[in-house]
Amino acid sequence: MEAPRPLPVVLGTAGHIDHGKSALIEALCGTHPDRWREEKERGITLDLGYAQLNFEDGLEIGFVDVPGHERLVRKMVAGATGMGAAMLVVSCDDGVMPQTREHFEVLQLLGVKHGLVALSKVDLADEEMVALVHAEVEELLQDSLWPQAPCIPVSAHTGEGLPELRQALRDLALQARSADKSHHAFRLPVQRSFALHGAGTVVTGVCASGGLQEGQVVEVQPGGGRSRVRRIQVHGRVSPEARPGLRTALNLPDLQPEQCPRGTVLVEPDLVRSGTLLRVLVRALPEAPPMAHGHPVQALAGTASVSGRIFLPPAAQEAGKKAWADGASWLVDLELDEAMALVPGEIILIRRPSPPLNLAAGSFLGFGPKRLRRRDQAQRKALHDLAEALGDAPALVAKVLELGSGKPAVVKEVASYLGWTPQATLEALQSACQRGLARGVAGDRYVGMGRAGALFQEVAAVVAHFREKHPHRLRMPVQQIRSRLGKERSKTLEALSAEELQGLGLKRHSGLQWQILDAQAPVEIDQAGSTIAARLKSSGLAPTGRDELSELCPNGVSIDQVLEYLIDSGQVLRPEGELFFWREAVEDLRLAVVAQLQGDGMNIPALRDRFETTRKYLMPLLEFLDHRGVTARRGPNRILRDAEAPLDG
Missing domain, CATH: 1.10.10.10 (Winged helix-like DNA-binding domain superfamily/Winged helix DNA-binding domain)
Incomplete structure (x- = not known):
């Protein structure tokens, strides 16, 4: 059986305009990345700002070339879809420029942990200038996610340093390829959609997670429109499937281009949610102006850019400008003017609308029905716990179970919250049960042990109180517990199996009573x-x-x-x-x-x-x-x- 091809690594290129990013990519790959008009006219291909570098052993790097001017920072965030690493390009004849810093800042905010620096146009600077720029770059890298990133002097014009850069890129790609998104269902943030004569609607983007095969149905979020996938192209070639990190074009005959515009996400039906009220754990930039309660912001994630307002927790409001000191992070509500499709753990860049400025980045944790209030401390803690569990699948599903009313959840409910496949969710839930983080109830439902433990303690207290007041009773009316627990939490208890109820000293009896197993009358x-x-x-x-x-x-x-x-x-x-x-x-x-x-x-x-x-x-x-x-x-x-x-x- 033929071994599956390794997933490609998406590598972003960032830097100031005219520092030679596109020329460098063309020198490495033989392809100039900025050819989207030609590709659109040719058919269903996707090379918008892309090029690819292939190695003999099958390793593949897909370059995302990011526009260098400030007004297109949102395209940089869009390019980060599936990005595992990045190359910062700094010209030796110019040095670190304001947009260099901003692009590097965005890469850090987006959590791109693997990177290198290409010192371009080395043929246009003398040794002293190259050394000066090198020192300037090393200062930029201090206290960042890339403190030891290699800096490679290179010239696209003369070829100097290209072999060294190629090897450094290979090493970088191997480091970045370890990221595992196997739990996630199919997601493709839409970069472009257009109508193609004879084919219908064509949607292009980078597959962020999961897989997709020809003939499957995809859903647009937000929006909910669905279409069968008639044809798939990957890297400009017809393919039976799409995989994470691949530049993908989908022919969707059942949709119109306006139903799947840029900013929407193509997903596996019913497995990814969208909404306008976002729970986000936010950390502000050290030098950014403080954000106030109700402050207007621009939220960028994937290919979406949506205006809205940020609402701070009471403690942050009371702290005022000091709330954001020393790299503090806060769980905030983002109220958006339009819905956005997201999965927990996805990074959101928060910017000031005018004049444009990066303010903060946040990790999306979930959607909410209404803004959190001072009294919602338990919900805040549950969301903080969820943030800490990101990256640990069994712990994460257990924390999802702790949210909301605490009633038992079926696998698909947890899967749709996380944007995971049902099979991956089931496996994570089973592991969570083995680790004592969750428990299965009534066969196909699960409840977090935090909720279950608190619930069972409360049930034990209700039973003990009932027995103290009624020592002669051998049975207990169900309503005694329902009135104490409330409707939703009672469902958790009533969904327990006979064995689980026995652990609580109870047994179901016909009618509306439970037998108290060890009860003895005076x-x-x-x-x-x-x-x-x-x-x-x-x-x-x-x-x-x-x-x-x-x-x-x-x-x-x-x-x-x-x-x-x-x-x-x-x-x-x-x-x-x-x-x-x-x-x-x-x-x-x-x-x-x-x-x-x-x-x-x-x-x-x-x-x-x-x-x-x-x-x-x-x-x-x-x-x-x-x-x-x-x-x-x-x-x-x-x-x-x-x-x-x-x-x-």
Whole structure:
């Protein structure tokens, strides 16, 4: 079997305008990256700002050439889709320029951890100038993600340094290729969409994660439009599939270009969300002006650029300008004017709209229904915990389970929150259960152990309180727990398996009660119960009245508690009001009724005579059998429904 081709490494090139990025790429690859008009006219290809460098062993580097002028920083963010590494180009005859710093700043904000510096146009500078620029670059790299990045003097014109740069790029690509996005479902941020005569809509971009095959259906987020994929081209060639990091064009005949404009994302249906209220963990740039509550901002992620406002937590509001000192980070709400499709962990660049300036970068953590308030401290902590779990799949799915109401979640709910494939999500959930971070409930649902642990502690407290107040009870009404936990959290408990409930000392009982497994009534209740049970047993279906039963109880023992104990233990049934019957007598009546209905039909006088009772007691018992599902009324008659239906309430 042929081994799968290794995924290519997307490598961005950044730097000041006219520092020779495009010429350097052309010298390395033999392809000038800026040919998109020609490619668009040729067909479904994607070489907008791209070129590729292939090595003999199959390693491939796809270059993203970023425009150098400041107004196109948003294209730099778009180019970062799938970017594993970057090359900063600094001209030896110019040195570090303002846009050099800004582009490097953006690379740092976007979390590009692998990089090198090409000192271009070395043929236009003397040795002293080259050394000066080299020192300037080393100063720029200090306290960055690239403190030890190699600096390669090179000339696209003469070829000087090209072999050394090529080898350095190879080493860099091998370092960057270790990034694993195998959990993620298919995502392709749209860079261009247009109509092609005879083919229909064509969408181009870089596949950010996951895989896609010809014939599959993709969804546009935001928007929700869907289309079958008629044809795929990768690197300008027809391909049966798209893979992460590959420059991809998709023919989508079921969509119009305006349905999938730049800034939208093509995704696997139902597995990636979009919204306008974003939870983002933000860290500001040290020299950026502080952001105030409600400050207008521009949010850039993937190919999208959307205006909105930033809303700070109360502590940051109270700290004022000091909130952003010393590299502090805050969980903020970003309210956008238009929806954006994102997955947790995706980086968002936050800029001042006018005059344009980079302010901060943030890690997207999720969408919200409304802004967080001061009282939402538990939700803030859960989101901070989620941020810390990024990169650890089992821990991350467990933290997702801790969000929201805490009710059990199915695999697809977790997958759509994270933008992962269902299979990868299931495997991560199973690992989380093995690590004690989550637990499965009711077969296909999961709950985080933080939520589950707190919930189970609360249930234990409710049960203990109930037993303290009602020591004679062997069963507990479900409503006792529902009223304490609330509707949503009660669903978690009610979804537990019998084994899991047993761990809490509970067992489901028919009706609306749970049996308390280790409950034992006080001795005096148990002894009085034996006396009362004997009387009811001898009474058959003509029971002793409550007042007479009360006289059988010793002083200080409540007849109500004794009767509740006998009902909980299953010895006595209470059809209605003050009527109490020995269970075996009612079971005998059930058998007689079933036999009649399976034969010639109901004969009430015969039942009355057989059980030596009266209509006063018999009719409530027959209605009790109706209520329990043994029989049912059909006009003046009764029919048999379920001869084995349980009689317990």
